[in-house]
Amino acid sequence: MARPANSPSRDPLQPQRLSNGGLVDRSRTIEFTFDGRTYKGHPGDTVASALLANGIVLAGRSFKYHRPRGIISAGSEEPNALLELRTGARREPNTKATVAELFDGLEATSQNRWPSLDFDVMSVNSLLSPIFVAGFYYKTFMWPAKFWEKLYEPAIRRAAGLGRAADVADPDLYEKVTAHTDVLVIGGGPAGLMAALAAARSGKRVVIVDEQAALGGRAIDDAATIDGRPARDWVRAAEEELAARPDVTILRRTAVFGTYDGGTYAAIERVADHLPQPKDHHPRQRLWRIVAKRAVLASGATERPIVFGDNDRPGVMLAGAVRSYINRYGVVPGDNVVVFTNNDYGATTVTDLIRSGANVVALVDSRPKPSETVSRIASATGIKLLNGAVVTRAFGKKRVSGVTVRTQTGAEVKLLCDLVAVSGGWNPNIQLTTHLGGKPAWNDRLQCFLPGALPPSMSLGGSVAGDFSLHKALSGGAAAGASAVALEGAKPITIVVPQAADESDAITPLWRVEDHAGKAFVDFQNDVSDKDIELAEREGFRAVEHLKRYTTLGMATDQGRTANVNALAIMAEITSRTIPQTGITIARPPYVPVALGALAGHHRGKSFKPTRLPPSYKWAKEQGGVCVETGLWLRPSYFPRKGEKDWLDTAKREVNTVRSAVGICDVSTLGKVDVQGTDAGIFLDRIYMNNLKSLPIGKARYGGMLREDGVLFDDGTIARFGDHHYFITTTTANAVRALQHMEYCSQWLWPELDVQIISATEQWAQYAVAGPKSRELLQKIVDPAFDISDAGFPYLQVGEITVCGGIKARLFRLSFSGERAYEIGVPARYGDALMRKLWEAGREFGACAYGTEALGVMRIEKGHISGPELNGNTTPHDVGLGGMVSKTKDFIGRVLGARPGMLDPNRPSLVGFRPVDRSARLRSGAHFIAQGVEATAENDDGYMTSVAYSPSNGHWIGLGFLKHGPSRIGEIVRAYDPVRGGDTLVEVVKPVFVDQEGVRVRG
Amino acid sequence: MRIACPYCGERSLDEYLYSGDATVRRPDFASPTAQADFVKYVYERKNSPGQHRELWYHAAGCHAWLVVTRDVSTHIITAVEPAKDVALGTASSMKDTA
């Protein structure tokens, strides 16, 4: 079809680009590629506007039927024009061409087509469409399951998958920011700008957020006039005023995607998506958590299509989008246009088209009589007006070439065109009002859902409130902004609302055209047609939530923003109910897609969690120590030496050194809590199961804490430094929880006690010095004034001493290894130096450093419990500590721990194991089965919790829980491990493999 | 959700830990019905909608245990008191201890 004769001269390289108008910078031309071909555009373009400027509408293939699809919208509601942008590690699929801003060198690729967009093999699905109807996934792939996994799923993914993710790690940075504000304004259109101005002029803190690169919203899209000037001038002035205020933050390219309790909102800022790559050290996207005392939602509205035959042909576009392309981007998306509307606002598109030099073939208005607005437009432009008429079908394949119109008399006429501008009315963008469960309310006059009950502290401005005219948007926004700050205590100020037109919002509903031919799509992105809704109804899926899941309607990345209300209305029509009777649409976050990287922010890769470094970490790395994560801590697990072939080799050597000479281990990660107060002793007696009253000053004792249900919670040592001064240790894993538990007890259970609890974990660098030569080594460190002989400092003695010429220190004679051993603590700033000193001094004794591997081996050799035994199921009796449990006092866990079931000898309890074949390896997790019975769950007698190769015994050993364990010493049972194919005979032994008499600890 | 710690001020949920029902009190271990009392105390809860009195811990803040009165259907919080004061019977709702 020829370009209309009155069309102004245009750039031959961008045939649809208007010679003026819009926010694009025509002084600069930038190049980009689409499916390998180079095109030109301007700064200020989106990929969609640049493609349209080049005469390209066809942007992709549809999800299920692979039908050619074109650009429909000019915003984040776009269901069709999803592209892959960039290449390599930054390749991102499913990017909306209508949102993505153009930059020089941008590479864009269409998706969902093979081998090319023009010729797509899978479009044969269209021919098979009878089997691709709603519910097809459920019906076709229900059975058999293995076919689903092996055959159907991969095939479907290959055929249908929308876009490919990059296959290398995301190279970009993301960050998270928290903002606090008095008023958050969501949307930078006329209503949002007025709200922000009203709030900011009162001196309150304001954050205003808009999805687009430029503020102004529909005032820019519609080339409106405000105070007699072009709206863009007013927008610029408003922006400047806001930017000049120190307490106003303007966030462009930012979408609020979630409303949460307590006035918290989440937003995603596309910091660098409009650049080839982010600036050095700067993020690609920024996740905002905005805490707002008040929020004004001015999120606007989204136009909905009308459902008619082959309404998905490229070139069928929303009327408002056509106006956006003309007025915001200076692009007229077609030359011969049919405008199809059921409302006055849609009809105004005619004016914009004519002004742009396009030929309006006809205004097809489904309403029987021309409204005042329509009459005015028709007489001013002289275009052909067809009232009471509908478009029944679009034709053309990769681009619409015409439409069939059924006139008021029922006659069918064909009109040739290359663009159909459709308006079925507008849906206010109410999603953020429903995230906390607010139910929308149907408005019959406006034929749309308006927000119902609002989240606390939210108010509305502009078309989201149903105020569609520019005048109403400006005054509504001003009122919302003023009342928000008034509620926050601002003095009332007078806001002059600028002059603007009060356009008609008249609409007569038309959801789908009756008796249409061809496929009529409701949800473009998920390829759901009106027939699918009919099928859903026939099969009983009438409720909205069922309809949605049965047809997949509204479940794609566009969240069905152009589809949901149409589907609901069609379901209402089919079932002869009203729309509110049929249902409502409730949205959940996120309102727009959010990159997972943005949710992680700084916390990815090695920064996923913070890392805690023990005091000797630097030294350990210098020594070649291999570190492992234990909780947040990075602890050395072993210190390999030349010639050792693996960790086991090293651990053996470390164990042997400790047992024969001396070893040093950083145990600073143990939780340390200082407990003081005149009732400190009473307090500790109530939180530990064992008796602590008799603990003398200068001594330490092992203790266990229970949960109130009688299960073992944690263990550690309690040292007493004074009448009212104790110092306890907890396991590394439970350090935080134990402190929390103690604070619970002191604040909530027994607030009458005089006890002060202060964490001292990090104050002390604490090293275990263990082995027969440990005292000799320590004598080189401890200042001579302190007697650490066995007489002066016996087993379980504790004391405040000094080391290395006056550094204050604490010495504890404790042993986890079973050898003569000490723990020495110094203020953490001296931790590195003390470790180096110990190392130096230890040379003559053949000292080694040992890590968590050797530590683990030695505690298993001694039968000391640790994490695998403190597993949240075990009682003191289970682990052989029943004798420690006091019967004379109240303590946490006393009463419920004494329930018969908790003391039942039938409960698996702790014993040791060694393989009958001494060369066999043991594995934790193996279950114990008596010999001669079948390996069934009924015959399960318990399980292995910890195993180690014992260098002291020369074979593998284990600890585990066995029914009636202590009375089965000497019995041979099976350690059955079907998962790893293990079935080993093991002998039940006492859970002590070294120094059964326990004499070594005493020296 | 945001909780106003009586000591620290309003903070986001991620600073707090929820820790159960604040209406149950630890029974007397010496009572003849101690075992039944403790079973009730530890395990028995009504999962009712509407207003609850809950224990929360300001874990990432001042380490105060708090009694929070919250409607579990709407998340609307009507009182936050130091657990210590509630336990001692000296609490007055929402009172700033400053």
Place this chain on the structure above:
Amino acid sequence: MADSTLQPTSAFSHLEPTSLPGIAIEPRENFTMASFAAGKGRLEALAAAIREAYGVELPRRPQRVVGNGIVFVWLGPDQWLAIAERTNNRDLEVELKQRVAGLASVVDQSDGRVIVRVSGPLAREVLAKGVPIDLHADTFGVNAVAITHASHIGVIMWQVDAAPTFELAMFRSYADSFAHWLLEAVASTVPAAA
């Protein structure tokens, strides 16, 4: 401790005092610090003892107060942190134990925490990338104290002056992780090279 053969080492393996347009960062470790908690029923007596010894009023809400050569930082209900320069072997644990004996439990924290000072017009913008609380001058302000977290690391923080200068104290073992986050936040805030 000048005679000792042990020398202290920094908890930071790579954080140096740094000054960039709009922001300066400085690790601080050379202090003596002790926490103390009032004994039951001893709050007023403790406040009087501190007033007597240092001429300041212990803050009862999240504030800090600067005395003569000492700073008291609110650390939770009835708890404070006392901080002083570590000169002439000053040891606040020892000093406070003498002055508040029988009134409060004193615990040495000189090595438990390290402090990072963040100062300059960009400080609030940088800190907002990890600190979830409102640091606006109208709500926080000079001498305000908060116990919160920064990039998932627990911190006690306070504002020193209106530059603004903030100090954040964290457990020693987190020093490097904190510095890593802070430097990343600074790099993404100061204007990038084009």
